[in-house]
Amino acid sequence: MTSPSPTSSSSSRLGALLMAPVNALMRLIDVPLRGLQKSTGIGGMAAFFLAPNMLIFGIFVLLPLVINFVYSMTGGTAFFLAERNFVGGEQYARLFTCQNYLDPMSCQEDAFWTAVGNTFWFVILQVALMILTALITALILNRDLAARSFWRAVFFFPVLLSPVVVGLIWKWILQRQGLLNFILFQFGDTEPYTWLTDRTWTFAATIGVSIWAHMGFYALILLAGLQAIPKDLYEAAEMDGTKPARVFWRITLPLLAPNLLVVVVLALIRAVQIFDEVYVLTGGGPGTSTLYLTQYIYETGFASALRNPGLAAAASILMGSVLVVLTLIQLGIGRKNENKGKR
Amino acid sequence: MGEIKLTDVKKSYGAVDVLKDINLHINDGEFVVFVGPSGCGKSTLLRTIAGLEKVTGGEIEIDGKRVNEVTAADRGLAMVFQSYALYPHMSVRQNLAFGLENSNMPKPEIAERIQEAARMLEIEPYLERRPGQLSGGQRQRVAIGRAIVRRPTAFLLDEPLSNLDAELRVSTRAELAALHARIGSTMIYVTHDQVEAMTLAHRIVVMRAGRIEQVGTPLELYNTPANRFVAGFIGAPHMNFLSGEVQEVETGSVTLVIGGGHRLTVPLADHKLRGHKLKAGEKLTVGIRPQHITLENNPGSLPVKVRLVEALGSETVIHADLNGEKLLAVVQGQKQIVPGDEVHFSLAGAPLHLFDQNGLRVKGA
Amino acid sequence: MGAAARFILRRKGGKGWHWTDIVTWVWLTGGLIIMFGPAVWLGFSSFKTPAALAEFPPSILPYVTSQATVEGYDKPLQLFNAKMPDGSTRVLAEVRRIGIMSQMVDPKAPGEIVRININDRQPVRTLSFATSNYTEPFVHFDFLRYLWNSVFVTVTATLITLVVNSMAAFALSKYEFRGRSAAMLIILATLMVPLSVIMVPLYSIISSLGLFNSLWGVILPTVATPTGVFILRQYMLTIPDELIDAARMDKASEWQIYWRIVLPLTAPALAVLAIFSVVWRWNDFLWPLIVLSRRELYTLQVGLSIYSGELNVQWHFILAMTVVTMIPVVLVFIFLQRFITTGIAGTGLK
Ligand SMILES: Nc1ncnc2c1ncn2[C@@H]1O[C@H](COP(=O)(O)OP(=O)(O)OP(=O)(O)O)[C@@H](O)[C@H]1O
Numbered sequence A: 001m002t003s004p005s006p007t008s009s010s011s012s013r014l015g016a017l018l019m020a021p022v023n024a025l026m027r028l029i030d031v032p033l034r035g036l037q038k039s040t041g042i043g044g045m046a047a048f049f050l051a052p053n054m055l056i057f058g059i060f061v062l063l064p065l066v067i068n069f070v071y072s073m074t075g076g077t078a079f080f081l082a083e084r085n086f087v088g089g090e091q092y093a094r095l096f097t098c099q100n101y102l103d104p105m106s107c108q109e110d111a112f113w114t115a116v117g118n119t120f121w122f123v124i125l126q127v128a129l130m131i132l133t134a135l136i137t138a139l140i141l142n143r144d145l146a147a148r149s150f151w152r153a154v155f156f157f158p159v160l161l162s163p164v165v166v167g168l169i170w171k172w173i174l175q176r177q178g179l180l181n182f183i184l185f186q187f188g189d190t191e192p193y194t195w196l197t198d199r200t201w202t203f204a205a206t207i208g209v210s211i212w213a214h215m216g217f218y219a220l221i222l223l224a225g226l227q228a229i230p231k232d233l234y235e236a237a238e239m240d241g242t243k244p245a246r247v248f249w250r251i252t253l254p255l256l257a258p259n260l261l262v263v264v265v266l267a268l269i270r271a272v273q274i275f276d277e278v279y280v281l282t283g284g285g286p287g288t289s290t291l292y293l294t295q296y297i298y299e300t301g302f303a304s305a306l307r308n309p310g311l312a313a314a315a316s317i318l319m320g321s322v323l324v325v326l327t328l329i330q331l332g333i334g335r336k337n338e339n340k341g342k343r
Numbered sequence B: 001m002g003e004i005k006l007t008d009v010k011k012s013y014g015a016v017d018v019l020k021d022i023n024l025h026i027n028d029g030e031f032v033v034f035v036g037p038s039g040c041g042k043s044t045l046l047r048t049i050a051g052l053e054k055v056t057g058g059e060i061e062i063d064g065k066r067v068n069e070v071t072a073a074d075r076g077l078a079m080v081f082q083s084y085a086l087y088p089h090m091s092v093r094q095n096l097a098f099g100l101e102n103s104n105m106p107k108p109e110i111a112e113r114i115q116e117a118a119r120m121l122e123i124e125p126y127l128e129r130r131p132g133q134l135s136g137g138q139r140q141r142v143a144i145g146r147a148i149v150r151r152p153t154a155f156l157l158d159e160p161l162s163n164l165d166a167e168l169r170v171s172t173r174a175e176l177a178a179l180h181a182r183i184g185s186t187m188i189y190v191t192h193d194q195v196e197a198m199t200l201a202h203r204i205v206v207m208r209a210g211r212i213e214q215v216g217t218p219l220e221l222y223n224t225p226a227n228r229f230v231a232g233f234i235g236a237p238h239m240n241f242l243s244g245e246v247q248e249v250e251t252g253s254v255t256l257v258i259g260g261g262h263r264l265t266v267p268l269a270d271h272k273l274r275g276h277k278l279k280a281g282e283k284l285t286v287g288i289r290p291q292h293i294t295l296e297n298n299p300g301s302l303p304v305k306v307r308l309v310e311a312l313g314s315e316t317v318i319h320a321d322l323n324g325e326k327l328l329a330v331v332q333g334q335k336q337i338v339p340g341d342e343v344h345f346s347l348a349g350a351p352l353h354l355f356d357q358n359g360l361r362v363k364g365a
Numbered sequence C: 001m002g003a004a005a006r007f008i009l010r011r012k013g014g015k016g017w018h019w020t021d022i023v024t025w026v027w028l029t030g031g032l033i034i035m036f037g038p039a040v041w042l043g044f045s046s047f048k049t050p051a052a053l054a055e056f057p058p059s060i061l062p063y064v065t066s067q068a069t070v071e072g073y074d075k076p077l078q079l080f081n082a083k084m085p086d087g088s089t090r091v092l093a094e095v096r097r098i099g100i101m102s103q104m105v106d107p108k109a110p111g112e113i114v115r116i117n118i119n120d121r122q123p124v125r126t127l128s129f130a131t132s133n134y135t136e137p138f139v140h141f142d143f144l145r146y147l148w149n150s151v152f153v154t155v156t157a158t159l160i161t162l163v164v165n166s167m168a169a170f171a172l173s174k175y176e177f178r179g180r181s182a183a184m185l186i187i188l189a190t191l192m193v194p195l196s197v198i199m200v201p202l203y204s205i206i207s208s209l210g211l212f213n214s215l216w217g218v219i220l221p222t223v224a225t226p227t228g229v230f231i232l233r234q235y236m237l238t239i240p241d242e243l244i245d246a247a248r249m250d251k252a253s254e255w256q257i258y259w260r261i262v263l264p265l266t267a268p269a270l271a272v273l274a275i276f277s278v279v280w281r282w283n284d285f286l287w288p289l290i291v292l293s294r295r296e297l298y299t300l301q302v303g304l305s306i307y308s309g310e311l312n313v314q315w316h317f318i319l320a321m322t323v324v325t326m327i328p329v330v331l332v333f334i335f336l337q338r339f340i341t342t343g344i345a346g347t348g349l350k
């Protein structure tokens, strides 16, 4: 049993000194609240504690969610609902008006369909490559490494960086006279690549950069999943003389599958909403080669001279329904995993 | 003052009735113990008295005032919880002071009361420690101290000793008795432990499934249990029960036939059974405490077959079989008996308890 | 390197190199370079002068070419190590360049002009950190303002988040009331409503509340995070109810129970939420971009992206300000990394 050391008691005295005004404030608040408690009873105080969060939540999340549907059925450039005229399903019709349904460029809102197509390919490629790298990273980090937490930190580092910073770092590296071209130049490539202004490269660049920025997060979750696999399973397999590859396919992968599924869906949900890094890196260009859905909504709703909030709302509802489906899948998986745990 | 009166107190959670018509009068300064099997509603009853749960029916009075609508804070009671519920982030001193500060007591008086309680409970050396840095016994004292400094009208204690090891429990029990003698406040004490109940209580309240089965002094419950449940619950090991049939009713006694055709004569002051007379052929249950059985072979003793012998040194516990009915005897000293032996159990001079088919005590037995 | 590798790869060590050991080694080294390299490169670049930034091939460390004022010339002249025809090397200042020939003078004896082939001269370079990249944007641009705005948004939003979320979590974990499960369900359902789906109507709500072009318009929509309520509630459920009963017996009001009992005991979860909230709010981009249209209100992220999107990008300033923007997050990362990684592994939040 340890008696409190003098330093800890003096530091707690300092803490008490710092907290004194806050405590005084709280005592002041307590006076009217005791009165409130007298009149509402203890149960009534639950409502009081819940109220601020629910109020903010209602105004800034629930209300917009509802208004969004109204918005998508009105037209004009005004933002106040009262100044907007009802147009019914016109915005949706506009999104879906195409001469040839196989060619996005023939649609009235060709930018929307370009964004949909870009986002689709982005999501597929980014998620597939990112989960693959995250899985490899997690498997490697799960080995008996020295300084594992250091290596984990290495891969996790970019996750916390702001998307703007990520975009700028890579914009600097990928520019014509940037580091990447220099490295390639060292290897004998004399002609510098135009990574950010050439249609062939920008799309790949956005995928690569977003993988760089987010991979560590998924590797971390997968690593946690790997570490949750009981060690004795591996020991049993070793006793049976099972080959490592077989251990991977028959033990590791099946047991990691629930985690893997959750991670894939989570990555899908996030990839569909890609915006910040790309906006800074390429601004959606060149042309519309890296225009993704969120940017389309943002520009249609706010940024372009011909802004059309109703159309943006309609597009956001379409995107939202995709996200809802993905979320339901995720919750379903979560439920299934839970049940499995119970059995 | 600390007089508590419960009238027809009911409590239900949704459709589940946890307390059913509790009537109880606790006098000022009394030490009352609630016992009963797990889940019978002891804690719930204590918490309704405390004001932590609202009753769904009936009335609670403290010192003659109805307190149904009074909050826990204002009932003037203090509670000691099973898990102690000490605030882990506060020092022992702060734990003791918290309740007093909340009632705006001047600082010097708070310090004085803490000093006094700390001296009484011998926790002075730990006042600046956190609960996490204390042993179980020390925590328990702090929990009691937190109640004492409040000078409550009554103490409510919910299994306060159940987290202590056996030895500590015995010594703390004695201290608690001394403490009660010293402060003289009303105490209501919930426990599973019969010995605690018997040694501490002025009166014991035996509960079962949300009802009070019997209220009485420890010896009243031991000597004249009101029904088979109380008879079986109080006393360890449990009372033996043998089923029998009335053969003959005489003045002053009744003769029963039990398993194997053996006859038992039970002295009876009054053979009226709640208005109607005992009649021949009526089915009854006889209760005998294991400690009252002796190993003597005299006329009327019961031949039994020994199943198991537990030698405890000072006494021997014999598990035996009488025509398919189990019979347990606790006899003094060490005996040379092994399982399989045939021995005789003598009930001569043993107080016998009679219960009717509803399990209720036959008056006078 | 061999020793380090043996240290890193001790698992199959001794039995020779298994192919997985090689993959591990390649992956980890590659990861180290790819993950840290860009940020390190950014750091070095941010100390280069505009001239050094424009150089190709670039140098890793920030060098500047030396200059000297030479008598008889108005402008400072660039210094070179020149190889003389007799094979010796001298430090000369370049006066002008004609074709492949350079006219140079000796700074100490500026009378005589020497002609040197440009391939025979190397600029004199010294290591120098262009700290003006950092100081100037604060003085001449609004970056100090942006920094302040970012700090204000981050701190205020985090404080409000902690208070409001913990109050709600307290209600949802320690009280029984009608509609509790409904409230939980709503929170769960909107856990996944991203900003990109509601930005248009949210913008209209913000403007009708008069919060357009106000930092509060950036702060308020972010503070009622369902994630925060969730983590805190999960944690509060582990606080025994008996403690709260004990406090009620001790005449504590419900507000006191919240403030003096529950909050201190929730400190670990509050710390995790605080860390995440700081990172989230510091990094927020799209929403501030929508709400803030006046320069003096920009947060660092918005300011940076706007400046970097201009036609004539002043990279030396942008890079320095990117580093400034990165610093708080890097500090959080260095000191609280363990906290964050276990937090993520435990709750899957980001
Ligand atoms: N909040 C509640 N909701 C529904 N039922 C409850 C609730 N609290 C208690 N009960 C039920 O009430 C009954 C009595 O509980 P109580 O805690 O009073 O028992 P107890 O006699 O103290 O048991 P133990 O000796 O195990 O502590 C139990 O059957 C329990 O399941």
Ligand SMILES: [Mg+2]
Residues within 6 Å of the ligand: B042, B043, B044, B158
């Ligand atoms: Mg109980």
